[in-house]
Amino acid sequence: MENPKTSPTADHESHCALRRIQKLSLHLLQPLPNLDPESSGDDNQIIPSPCVGGRGRPPLSVSRTELVEYMKGRHREIQERIFNFFASRPELQTPVEISTADHRELCMRQLIALVREAGIRPFRYAIEDPSVYFAIVEAAGSIDISLGIKLGVQYSLWGGSVINLGTKKHREKYFEGIDNIDYPGCFAMTELNHGSNVQGLQTTATFDPLTDEFVINTPNDGAIKWWIGNAAVHGKFATVFAKLILPLQGKGGKSVDMGVHAFIVPIRDMETHATLPMVEIHDCGHKVGLNGVDNGALRFQSVRIPRDNLLNRFGDVSRDGKYTSSLPTINKRFAATLGELVGGRVGLAYSSVGVLKVSVSIAVRYSLLRQQFGPPKQPEVSILDYQSQQHKLMPMLASTYAFHFASLYLIDKYSEMKKSHDDDIVSDVHALSAGLKAYVTSYTAKSISVCRESCGGHGYAAVNRFGILRNDHDIFQTFEGDNTVLLQQVAGDLLKQYKSKFQGGTLTVTWNYLRESMASYISQPNPVTTRWQSEDHLRDPNFQLDAFRYRTSRLLQSVVLRLRKHTKTLGAFGAWNRCLNHLLTLAESHVESVILAKFIEAVQKCPDKTTGNVLKLVCDLYALDRIWNDIGTYRNVDYVAPNKAKAIHKLVEYLSFQVKGVAKELVDAFDLPEIVIRAPIGMASEAYSQYTEYVGF
Structure with a gap:
C-alpha cells in the first residue's frame, strides 16, 4: 500500500491547497511570495496587483514645463487673451443658476464684447487661417459652451455659408457686417x-x-x-x-x-x-x-x-x-455644397476634446484629493489609489491625449484643404471630420457621466460642472450630422476605397494602410505572434497599430461579403440595413486606427526624452485598453491566443497604475486656467476651501 503522505493524490491536493492560498493572498496588502516552485512560466501564475506596488520599478517623473510646452497649441497666445479678458470681466461670466432669457442675452453680450472690446475677430481667421479660428472657438466654448456655439453659428454657419457658397458680390456686401456682428444671422x-x-x-x-x-x-x-x-x-x-x-x-x-x-x-x-x-x-x-x-x-x-x-x-x-x-448633376452640386460646410464638424470634434479635458481634469484632481478608507489603523488613501478608480479614469485620460493629437491633425488637414482645394485632401478631410466628430463626441458624452460618478456626491453639485458640461455637450452628437449617419459615411468611403483597391485605383492618405498591407491583414494570423506576450512586444507600436488595422481590414472584408450576399435578395438598401451594425463597427475601428497612428507619431516626434517616455506610456495604455475592450473580436479570429489576452489585460491594469503616478502632471499639462475649470473640486489647490466658501462657510 502507498504511503498517503507521498501518494500522487496527496501531492496533487497539497499543490491545489498552495494554489488556493496563493490566490487568496491577492486580497492581502502584502502578497505572499510564490508558493509553488513548479509554477514558473505557468500562465495562471499570480502577479501582484499594480495597486500594491506594481512591478518594482521606480515611479515615472515628468517635467510639467516640458509637457505643457509640447501639448500647447500653436495659437495659445490668442486663447490666453480670451481667458484673461473674461477673467477681468466678472459681469460677463456665466453664473451657475441663470434663466433661459437671461442666458441668451448674456451670451450675446459675451460675443459682442469678445469681438468689439477684446478685439478678437473670428471671421477673418475662419477665412484666412482656420487653425486660429478653431483655437478661438475652443477658448470661447471653455468660457461657456453656449458662447462657443453661438460664435460658430455666426461665423462658421451663417458667415461660412455666405463666403463659401457665395461669390465676390456676396463677400463685398456682407463680410463686414457679419464680422462686426451688425448682421447677426442664422443657418x-x-x-x-x-x-x-x-x-x-x-x-x-x-x-x-x-x-x-x-x-x-x-x-x-x-x-x-x-x-x-x-x-x-x-x-x-x-x-x-x-x-x-x-x-x-x-x-x-x-x-x-x-x-x-x-x-x-x-x-x-x-x-x-x-x-x-x-x-x-x-x-x-x-x-x-x-x-x-x-x-x-x-x-x-x-x-x-x-x-x-x-x-x-x-x-x-x-x-x-x-x-x-x-x-x-444635382448630386455633384449637392456634394460640393455640403462639402464646403465641413468646417462645422471639424470645430465640433476639436471643441469636444476641450470639454473632455475639463471633465477629466476635474475628476482626476478630485480623485487625488479625496481620501477614503485604507489599511487598518493607517491613514486613508486617495481614491485614485484604488484600482477601480484607475480603471475608470486612466484610460479616459489616455484617450484625451490621443484625441488631442488626432484633432490637431484634423485641423492641419482642413487648413491645407482650404488652401489647396486638392481633391484627395478634400476626400480625406470629409472622411476624417465625419469619423472624428462622431467618435470623439460619443466618447466624450459617455465620459462626462463616468467622471461625475467618479466624484461621488460632490460631482452632483451643479457648481462642480459635470451636469452643465454633460447637458451642453450632449447635442454635439446630433448637430452638424447625426453620429450614426456620419459613421455610415465613413463606412461608405471605406467600401469605395476597397473597391478602388481591387480595381487598380489609388487610395487617399486616410486609407493608405489598406493599400500597403490589406493582403496580410486578411490572411491567417501568424501562429507564433498570436502567442507572444512579453511586455516589450505588447508595447511595440508596430504590434498595436497592426492589431488595430487587422481588425479594420477583417471587418471590411467580411462586410463586403455580407453586402454582396444580401443585395441579391434584399436589394442595396435592404442589404445595407441588414449589415448596419457591422458597418458602424467598421467605421469606429477605422477611426481608432487613425487616432492611434497620430498618437504614435506625436510620441515619436517629442523632442524631450523624459516627456516622450511618459507620452509613450499613455499611448500604450490607449492602444492596449482599446484592444482589450474588443478582445472578443481578436479571440474569435485567433489573432490573440488566450495567454496573450490575459497578458494584455494584466498590462492594461499595470499601465493604468503607472499613469496614475503622473496623472496630476498629465492634467496640469492641459494648462487650463481657473476660469475654464471653475469647479471647486477640480482646482489645482485648496479645492475644499473654495468649495466650502462657495456654499457660505
Whole structure:
C-alpha cells in the first residue's frame, strides 16, 4: 500500500491547497511570495496587483514645463487673451443658476464684447487661417459652451455659408457686417421633418422671371425650419436651404427642380428688429442644454428676395431664368455644397476634446484629493489609489491625449484643404471630420457621466460642472450630422476605397494602410505572434497599430461579403440595413486606427526624452485598453491566443497604475486656467476651501 503522505493524490491536493492560498493572498496588502516552485512560466501564475506596488520599478517623473510646452497649441497666445479678458470681466461670466432669457442675452453680450472690446475677430481667421479660428472657438466654448456655439453659428454657419457658397458680390456686401456682428444671422437647413436627409428638404425657392426674384415658401408644416440657432431672438438674416424651382423650364412647360441651393433671406428689420412681413418666427423653448443659444423655428409664406440673394458658387440663374453650373448633376452640386460646410464638424470634434479635458481634469484632481478608507489603523488613501478608480479614469485620460493629437491633425488637414482645394485632401478631410466628430463626441458624452460618478456626491453639485458640461455637450452628437449617419459615411468611403483597391485605383492618405498591407491583414494570423506576450512586444507600436488595422481590414472584408450576399435578395438598401451594425463597427475601428497612428507619431516626434517616455506610456495604455475592450473580436479570429489576452489585460491594469503616478502632471499639462475649470473640486489647490466658501462657510 502507498504511503498517503507521498501518494500522487496527496501531492496533487497539497499543490491545489498552495494554489488556493496563493490566490487568496491577492486580497492581502502584502502578497505572499510564490508558493509553488513548479509554477514558473505557468500562465495562471499570480502577479501582484499594480495597486500594491506594481512591478518594482521606480515611479515615472515628468517635467510639467516640458509637457505643457509640447501639448500647447500653436495659437495659445490668442486663447490666453480670451481667458484673461473674461477673467477681468466678472459681469460677463456665466453664473451657475441663470434663466433661459437671461442666458441668451448674456451670451450675446459675451460675443459682442469678445469681438468689439477684446478685439478678437473670428471671421477673418475662419477665412484666412482656420487653425486660429478653431483655437478661438475652443477658448470661447471653455468660457461657456453656449458662447462657443453661438460664435460658430455666426461665423462658421451663417458667415461660412455666405463666403463659401457665395461669390465676390456676396463677400463685398456682407463680410463686414457679419464680422462686426451688425448682421447677426442664422443657418436655416434643418426642417421639422428632415434633418440628416438634406436632399429631402421641402422648402422651395421658385424663380419669378417677371420680378427677377425668388419666392421662398414653406409648403407644409413639416417643412418649417426647426432648431435654427440665433433665430428666436437675435438673427436678422438666414441662409435658407431650399429646392430651387425653375418654372416653364421642363418638358411641356413644367417646372424643374434643380435641387437644394442656399439663399440669403432677411428675417428681421435692420432698424426696429421687428419680424419682417410673411416671415413667421417662433421660439423652440427651453432645451436640455445650451440655453444661451436662441433656437427658433421659421416659416416662410411666399417671401420674395432678389435674385442676387442666391448663393451662386455652384449654380446660378440668369435674368431670363436660365440655370448654369460648372457641375453637371444635382448630386455633384449637392456634394460640393455640403462639402464646403465641413468646417462645422471639424470645430465640433476639436471643441469636444476641450470639454473632455475639463471633465477629466476635474475628476482626476478630485480623485487625488479625496481620501477614503485604507489599511487598518493607517491613514486613508486617495481614491485614485484604488484600482477601480484607475480603471475608470486612466484610460479616459489616455484617450484625451490621443484625441488631442488626432484633432490637431484634423485641423492641419482642413487648413491645407482650404488652401489647396486638392481633391484627395478634400476626400480625406470629409472622411476624417465625419469619423472624428462622431467618435470623439460619443466618447466624450459617455465620459462626462463616468467622471461625475467618479466624484461621488460632490460631482452632483451643479457648481462642480459635470451636469452643465454633460447637458451642453450632449447635442454635439446630433448637430452638424447625426453620429450614426456620419459613421455610415465613413463606412461608405471605406467600401469605395476597397473597391478602388481591387480595381487598380489609388487610395487617399486616410486609407493608405489598406493599400500597403490589406493582403496580410486578411490572411491567417501568424501562429507564433498570436502567442507572444512579453511586455516589450505588447508595447511595440508596430504590434498595436497592426492589431488595430487587422481588425479594420477583417471587418471590411467580411462586410463586403455580407453586402454582396444580401443585395441579391434584399436589394442595396435592404442589404445595407441588414449589415448596419457591422458597418458602424467598421467605421469606429477605422477611426481608432487613425487616432492611434497620430498618437504614435506625436510620441515619436517629442523632442524631450523624459516627456516622450511618459507620452509613450499613455499611448500604450490607449492602444492596449482599446484592444482589450474588443478582445472578443481578436479571440474569435485567433489573432490573440488566450495567454496573450490575459497578458494584455494584466498590462492594461499595470499601465493604468503607472499613469496614475503622473496623472496630476498629465492634467496640469492641459494648462487650463481657473476660469475654464471653475469647479471647486477640480482646482489645482485648496479645492475644499473654495468649495466650502462657495456654499457660505
